[in-house]
Amino acid sequence: MKYIASCSFGKDSLAMILTIIEHGLPLDEVVYCEVMFDDTISGEYPEHADFIHNKAIPILELVYGLKVRVLRHTWNYKSECFKLRKKGKYEGTPVGFPLRRGPWCNKMKIHPIRDYRKEQTDEVHEYVGIAVDEPERLARLTPNKSSPLADYGITEAMAMEICQEHFLLSPIYETQVRNGCWFCHNARLAALKDLWKNYPHLWAELRCIQSISRVSFKQDYTIFDLEERFKKEEAQ
Numbered sequence: 262m263k264y265i266a267s268c269s270f271g272k273d274s275l276a277m278i279l280t281i282i283e284h285g286l287p288l289d290e291v292v293y294c295e296v297m298f299d300d301t302i303s304g305e306y307p308e309h310a311d312f313i314h315n316k317a318i319p320i321l322e323l324v325y326g327l328k329v330r331v332l333r334h335t336w337n338y339k340s341e342c343f344k345l346r347k348k349g350k351y352e353g354t355p356v357g358f359p360l361r362r363g364p365w366c367n368k369m370k371i372h373p374i375r376d377y378r379k380e381q382t383d384e385v386h387e388y389v390g391i392a393v394d395e396p397e398r399l400a401r402l403t404p405n406k407s408s409p410l411a412d413y414g415i416t417e418a419m420a421m422e423i424c425q426e427h428f429l430l431s432p433i434y435e436t437q438v439r440n441g442c443w444f445c446h447n448a449r450l451a452a453l454k455d456l457w458k459n460y461p462h463l464w465a466e467l468r469c470i471q472s473i474s475r476v477s478f479k480q481d482y483t484i485f486d487l488e489e490r491f492k493k494e495e496a497q
């Protein structure tokens with residue numbers, strides 16, 4: 262049996278890993294799947310990407326002696342947006358932003374994990390970071406998965422404290438309510454406004470994609486509409 266811990270480097274994942282260590286549970290590998298915007302820019306918010314690669318992974322490897330595997334799809338978001346459609350009504354035009362229903366970008370998260378599982382010769386048991394106060398998510402656990410946080414009665418608030426105590430809390434919690442790609446079409450308007458205000462170089466990337474995209478970034482807003490809205494709000 263191979264024991265892996267799925268980790269997003271959010272508070273629940275990291276508190277789970279610290280709980281596994283504290284209680285001496287078997288653990289062979291920590292597995293993290295990173296969606297990339299392009300060859301060099303992560304899909305994670307910059308402060309979270311920096312935390313993952315320059316703090317959390319080194320601490321897990323050097324302090325706790327864990328093996329951390331970073332998985333990535335061969336695709337990246339930007340190059341997929343610029344790919345030309347090979348068939349259909351819009352053949353020859355750029356793919357552009359993902360549709361809200363069944364977005365293609367999900368594959369960049371799902372496929373590397375699926376392929377990693379296929380590569381394993383041993384049966385895999387996966388630890389997932391679900392707190393004891395998340396009953397709906399716990400109810401969906403399959404037999405090959407378990408939640409150390411739930412097994413040891415750890416809530417989401419306790420997970421936050423555990424990470425703080427071990428200097429392993431991502432700075433993302435100071436600025437974002439939701440952990441996900443900075444270019445996510447499901448992001449709240451407040452998060453997108455934060456991106457527009459504080460990360461103009463990333464916003465410029467989205468403007469560029471919108472200019473070749475048939476699909477608007479969000480259901481009711483293109484990137485340009487959002488920009489107008491944010492400018493008006495700031496002027497008030």
Ligand code: SF4
Nearest residue numbers: 366367441442444445
């Ligand atoms: S977080 Fe959003 S942008 Fe990132 S893969 Fe998921 S749906 Fe796509």
